Amino acid sequence: MSFLFESFKGWKAYCESNHLNLYESVLQYEVSQKGVTEEEIWLGLAKAFEVMKEAVDSGLSEDMTSKSGMINNGAKKVYNFPVAVLSKEFQKLISRALAAKEVNSCMGRVVAAPTAGASGILPGALYTLQEIHSLNDREILEGLLIGAGIALIIEQKASLAGAVGGCQAETGSAAAMASGAIVHCLGGSVDQVFNAVAITIQCMLGLVCDPVAGLVEIPCVVRNASAVAIANSSAQIALAGVNAVIPVDECIEAMGEIGSSMESRYKETAMGGLAATLTGQEISKRVLIQDIEILSDEDLPE
Amino acid sequence: MIGPIMIGPSSSHTAGVVRIARAAIRVLGAVPDSVVITFYNSFARTYEGHGSDKAIIGGLLDLKTDDQRIKQSFEIAKEKGLEYTFKSIGNASVYHPNTIKLNLKNGSKEVEVIGESLGGGIINIAAVDGFKANFSANSFTLIIKAEDISGAIAFISAVITQEKTNIATMSVSRKGKYDIACHVIEMDSGIRKTTIEYLNSLTWIKELIYIPEIDK
Ligand code: SF4
Numbered sequence A: 001m002s003f004l005f006e007s008f009k010g011w012k013a014y015c016e017s018n019h020l021n022l023y024e025s026v027l028q029y030e031v032s033q034k035g036v037t038e039e040e041i042w043l044g045l046a047k048a049f050e051v052m053k054e055a056v057d058s059g060l061s062e063d064m065t066s067k068s069g070m071i072n073n074g075a076k077k078v079y080n081f082p083v084a085v086l087s088k089e090f091q092k093l094i095s096r097a098l099a100a101k102e103v104n105s106c107m108g109r110v111v112a113a114p115t116a117g118a119s120g121i122l123p124g125a126l127y128t129l130q131e132i133h134s135l136n137d138r139e140i141l142e143g144l145l146i147g148a149g150i151a152l153i154i155e156q157k158a159s160l161a162g163a164v165g166g167c168q169a170e171t172g173s174a175a176a177m178a179s180g181a182i183v184h185c186l187g188g189s190v191d192q193v194f195n196a197v198a199i200t201i202q203c204m205l206g207l208v209c210d211p212v213a214g215l216v217e218i219p220c221v222v223r224n225a226s227a228v229a230i231a232n233s234s235a236q237i238a239l240a241g242v243n244a245v246i247p248v249d250e251c252i253e254a255m256g257e258i259g260s261s262m263e264s265r266y267k268e269t270a271m272g273g274l275a276a277t278l279t280g281q282e283i284s285k286r287v288l289i290q291d292i293e294i295l296s297d298e299d300l301p302e
Numbered sequence B: 001m002i003g004p005i006m007i008g009p010s011s012s013h014t015a016g017v018v019r020i021a022r023a024a025i026r027v028l029g030a031v032p033d034s035v036v037i038t039f040y041n042s043f044a045r046t047y048e049g050h051g052s053d054k055a056i057i058g059g060l061l062d063l064k065t066d067d068q069r070i071k072q073s074f075e076i077a078k079e080k081g082l083e084y085t086f087k088s089i090g091n092a093s094v095y096h097p098n099t100i101k102l103n104l105k106n107g108s109k110e111v112e113v114i115g116e117s118l119g120g121g122i123i124n125i126a127a128v129d130g131f132k133a134n135f136s137a138n139s140f141t142l143i144i145k146a147e148d149i150s151g152a153i154a155f156i157s158a159v160i161t162q163e164k165t166n167i168a169t170m171s172v173s174r175k176g177k178y179d180i181a182c183h184v185i186e187m188d189s190g191i192r193k194t195t196i197e198y199l200n201s202l203t204w205i206k207e208l209i210y211i212p213e214i215d216k
Helices: A002-006 A008-017 A022-034 A038-061 A074-080 A088-105 A121-133 A137-157 A167-185 A190-204 A220-239 A248-261 A278-287 B011-028 B041-046 B052-060 B068-080 B152-162 B193-201
Strands: A109-111 B005-007 B034-040 B083-089 B099-106 B109-119 B122-128 B131-135 B140-147 B167-174 B180-187 B205-211
Touching: A002 A008, A002 A022, A002 A137, A008 A022, A008 A137, A008 A190, A008 A248, A022 A038, A022 A137, A038 A074, A038 A088, A038 A109, A038 A121, A038 A137, A038 B005, A074 A088, A088 A109, A088 A121, A088 A220, A109 A121, A121 A137, A121 A167, A121 A220, A137 A167, A137 A248, A167 A190, A167 A220, A167 A248, A190 A220, A190 A248, B005 B011, B005 B068, B011 B052, B011 B099, B011 B109, B011 B122, B011 B205, B034 B041, B034 B052, B041 B083, B041 B099, B052 B068, B052 B083, B052 B099, B131 B140, B131 B167, B131 B180, B140 B152, B152 B167, B152 B180, B152 B193, B193 B205
Parallel strands: B034 B083
Antiparallel strands: A109 B005, B034 B099, B099 B109, B109 B122, B122 B131, B140 B180, B140 B205, B167 B180
16 A cells, blocks of 8 residues: 555545545554554554653753754743743744754754654644644644655655755655644644645745754754744645645645755755855864874775 | 654764664674774764764663663763774775774674664664675674585575575675685574574584664
8 A cells, every 4th residue: 555655646535435534544554564553553653742742841941052052942042032922822832843853953852753853843833732722642643643644755756855855855844744734633624634735845845955064953943943833824824725726746746856956065965055154164163073084095995 | 754763963873873883782792891983984074063972882882772861871881881982084985974983892802893874774784894794783683704615605594494584685795715704694583592503503603693673
C-alpha cells in the first residue's frame, strides 16, 4: 500500500473506497511498514507527544543558551512579555514553538517532526490547540498521524530536507503537517485538511536554507515561530472552506520544482543568504574551529 | 515522519555521531579508557558548534541517541575516567564530508573505527582496523578476521544460514593475498551464542566481533 502516499489525490481515493478516515489509513500503513501492532503505534505517538510537550516546558523553564551564544532564552522572554500583540494565546503559541526549537539548538531532547530543524512547529501548534479547545490526547495523536501522512507524500513528491529542498522543505513541510492536523482536530473535512496543506505550502514556497555558521539556530528558531503562525492562519482559512485554487498535489510539485532549481548555496551549505551577510560571516569566524590541521599530500589517507 | 526522538541540534551532528560511537565501542567490546577522536572535512570546523564533541563522548559512554545526559557527557566522562583528545583535519577529501575516526583503547586492546554520518541519523562504518567494512549497524553485524583460505566465505555463510537468519550484505576485504581477510556480514536477525563460539573456535578464524542492534 505504499502507493497510497504518492499523492493527496490517491490518499483521498484510497480512504473513500475503503471507508477509512485519513488517520486510519496512516495507522494501517505504519502497521504494515513497521511490522508492529496498532497499539504499539499509538504508544509511540503518545510518547512522541509527551516528548514534544516536555520540550516546550523545558524550553520555557530551563536555561536555553547555545554554545555559540546566538540562542539566549528568547522563548521565555516572549512568553513573559506583558504586552500581547494579538492575544495571550497567540503569544503562547509563538513562544512554545520557539521554546521547543531552542531546546533542540541547546542539545535537549526533541522529536524530529519531520526533521530536527523544524522540531518546534508541531509541539507549539498542538500544545496550544489542545489547551484552547480542550482536546483529549487521542484527538491530538490522530492529528499527528495526519501530519505523518502529509509528510510521507511531501517526501515522495518533493523533499523534507533543507539540504535538498531549502527551508521550505523543512519548516514548510512541518507547517503543512501542523496545519492539516489542526483542521482535522477541529472537525474539518478531508478537502479542508488538504486545502490547509495547500495554503500553507503556498505561503512557505521559496524559503531558502541559510543557517548562520551552519548552526541550526539563526534563522531556524524564529522560522519555527513564523511557520507555526502560518500553520494556524492557513488552518483558519481552510476551515472556513476557502479554496486554495491550486490543488495540493500541484503545490507540492511547485515546491519540488523550486527546490531542485535552488542553488546549492541556499541549501544548508551556509554560503548564501543570512549566512553570507557580513555579520553572519563574522559570527561564523568566531564560532567555527579555526585551528584545523591540513595534512600534506603524503600524510593524506588513501 | 514523527520522530525519531533525539537529542538536538541535528540528526547528522548528534544522532549519527552518537551511533558511530556506539558501533565503535561494540567493535572494541567495551567502553574505552582512552580515545583519540579525529573529525574530518566539514565536521572538522563544525563539530564543536553542533555539539558533536559531546555527542561522540556520549556515545562512547554507551548513551543512546535520545539520552538527555549527552549534554553533560564531558562531566560523565570525567567521573568514569574516560580520557579523550580531539583532532580536526580539514582536507581529507577521500573521506565523506562528515567523517570521524576513532582510535579506542581499553587496557591493551586497541581498535580503529572510521564512521560517516550520512544524515537522518544514518551511519556507515567505513573501516575497521584498516579493513574496508561499510556496514550501517542498523541490524546485526558480524565482523570476522580470518586467514585468507579458499572456501572461507562459503563456509561462514553456510554456518549463518543454519541459523535461519537472512544475510542482508556480505563483503570481504583483505590486505594481501593469503594474508588476513576481513568478512563483514549484515544479518536481518541475530545469531546464537553457540554459533559465535563455534566460529570462534576454528583455528583459521583470528577474531570475531558480533554487533547486535546498537540502538537497543
Ligand atoms: S534554515 Fe535550514 S537548517 Fe534552519 S530550519 Fe530552515 S532548513 Fe533547517
